[in-house]
Amino acid sequence: MNVILGVSGDIGSFSEEAALKYIEQSNLCFELKYLIDIEGVLSSLSENSIQYGIFPVVNLRGGLVKTAFEAMGKYHFKYKENISIKIEHNLITKNEVSLNEITTIVSHPQAFAQCQKYLKSNFPNIEYIEWKNTALAARNLSDGLFPLNTAIIGHKKTASLYNLKIREEKIQDELQNLTTFIIVENI
Numbered sequence: 788m789n790v791i792l793g794v795s796g797d798i799g800s801f802s803e804e805a806a807l808k809y810i811e812q813s814n815l816c817f818e819l820k821y822l823i824d825i826e827g828v829l830s831s832l833s834e835n836s837i838q839y840g841i842f843p844v845v846n847l848r849g850g851l852v853k854t855a856f857e858a859m860g861k862y863h864f865k866y867k868e869n870i871s872i873k874i875e876h877n878l879i880t881k882n883e884v885s886l887n888e889i890t891t892i893v894s895h896p897q898a899f900a901q902c903q904k905y906l907k908s909n910f911p912n913i914e915y916i917e918w919k920n921t922a923l924a925a926r927n928l929s930d931g932l933f934p935l936n937t938a939i940i941g942h943k944k945t946a947s948l949y950n951l952k953i954r955e956e957k958i959q960d961e962l963q964n965l966t967t968f969i970i971v972e973n974i
């Protein structure tokens with residue numbers, strides 16, 4: 788049976804990127820399971836349907852990942868190790884939308900926190916919607932869940948994965964935008 792590493796994101800999320808880097812560095816063989824958010828990871832771990840989990844806990848610009856601390860207070864688990872990755876954010880829309888037509892941006896709260904300066908100077912008066920995960924936002928935009936004039940902030944690979952278009956690259960406030968993820972296991 789394969790050992791499963793639960794990811795707090797969808798395909799194309801930053802948590803997936805951290806998981807892939809962890810697998811490469813540790814030389815361990817894991818199957819990834821996409822559990823969308825931190826609650827999904829920790830609940831699956833407590834039910835023993837996964838053996839390990841990975842999720843973000845802190846970023847220098849965005850601060851503590853609030854949802855991580857809320858979920859960590861609800862479950863018992865063991866800390867295994869941590870890994871930090873450099874995160875680059877991108878503004879992504881459907882193919883037919885131009886920048887001046889954007890009325891809404893959907894993303895994970897950490898993405899908004901890490902792109903504050905960019906958003907304040909470029910989109911001061913639009914609607915912001917917090918979503919469970921950046922890659923899920925991309926998938927849902929592609930599926931037509933949001934109005935056409937919606938952008939998401941996420942990993943550049945979500946554009947090709949979900950048939951979307953990158954409008955602006957590297958929009959994070961810090962060039963070296965490191966986020967730390969932790970790998971956890973059952974007690």
Ligand SMILES: O=C(O)C(=O)Cc1ccccc1
Pocket residue numbers: 795796799800801802803843874895897898919920921922966
């Ligand atoms: O939403 C994601 O893709 C995540 O993995 C959570 C996240 C979001 C923004 C920065 C770091 C982690």
